[in-house]
Amino acid sequence: MRALLFQDPDSDPTAVRAAAKWASATLALSFLCLLALAAFASLEYNWNWSAVFKYKTKFIEGWLLTIQVSSVSLLVACIIGGLSALSARSRFLPLRYLFKIYVEGTRGTPLLVQILLIFYVFADAAHLENRYVVGVLVLSFFSGAYVSEIFRAGIESIGSSQLLSAKAIGFTPYQTFRYIIFPQALRRSLPALAGQFANLIKDSSLLSIIAIEEFTLNAQEVNTSTLSTFESFFPLAVGYLILTLPIFHLSRRLEKRLAFDS
């Protein structure tokens, strides 16, 4: 029993036996569930799962849209982030500063503010009518700034001795980038990039305020029609976790593999 709940004091702190892991995690989870049940008992909450269950397609549609919006945004963010990270090495200085201002400005303001500003001001001025396009663009630009920093760190992690070596061999700057910097920087960026994807999925919930029918907005609508708050929002949280937990797990595995390789 003791062995299931306590870590063996002699073993290394990161190594825990599988049985102990499961037993302890289950115990912790049961404790949380119990706490939640007690809270509802004291609220004398009227459960109404059936009313919410009728809206299951709404949940699924919203969930799928969230995946779509996040995936497309990640793709565009990678392109923007890549260009931005490259421009930091450009010899044309105005370009460098353009992207520097973009990165600092984006990282320094809340996503919500960016959504409002772009949706109500810039999109209007540019006659962008499709709110989904605007939503994806906002998310892409927002995420692109972080991706840019991820790529930049990856590029800068390539040691100067390798660059000197590439130069001595006779590689052109382009070849050095193509064969030496890029493959290694990309590999080193992958864990952080996966984490960024999970963030993107969570951040996309803010698009609900410009009436994009993603997961969060749909759950809000279900709540409005059924007045069953918990039953509407609990699936929402679970839906996000189903996406983010595996991605965070993947990110950690990539990180470990990287640490093992180098």
Next chain:
Amino acid sequence: MKLALENLSKSYGQHQALDGLDLHLENARCLTLIGPSGGGKSTTLRLVAGLEKASGGHILLNDKAVPCSEEELRDYRKSIGVVFQSYNLFPHFDALTNIALPLEKVHGVAKADAQERAYELLARFKLADHSRKKPSELSGGQNQRVAIARSLAHDPELILFDEPTSALDPEMSAQILDVIEELIQSGKDCIVVTHQMGFAKRASDYAAFISHGKVAESGTSKDLFDSPQSQELRQFLERELKY
């Protein structure tokens, strides 16, 4: 090789790494550079390799001046091979690719031929079984042999070694020094920066003692090691030979 370093200077900001360095060799096979730490040996080597531009002076290799424009420098570098202290193989490629890729991309050799040539070289350095291993899966000595093989692959007219054995244990350094000596005997010109005085004396025909950014003393390695003229060189050699 015929080598002339004329009034060579190089500064890094305020710091004068080379300060009017002069050296003239008519017909050398192997030149070793010795001297105290920070004296300017690596800087000299980087300038001869065309990796950095001198702040002043000229370098003539076999009567051709080392060019100044980046474009021409790149062509010049293709005719040189460089081996650094810390191997500097590319960690994401296996041994074979480390050698074959530059041949293919820089020297325009067809892929199959480049790989064949790389494999031949690895075999020559007793690394045939390790051709598909990455640098992290090879020992320091094996890595250094791959690095030497890479520097040889395009048949350069001159190979530069910057302390090729100082990251290795004595057993492995002996191996590497044997490899270099073999290269010299097979007729390759080279310049070696080294702290291995025994090797310098035996394998090289010329030697230069570089201190405070100048050639303080130079000559045939026999003269330099057997009858050092300056007090500074005598002291340096004494200290180096003590351990």
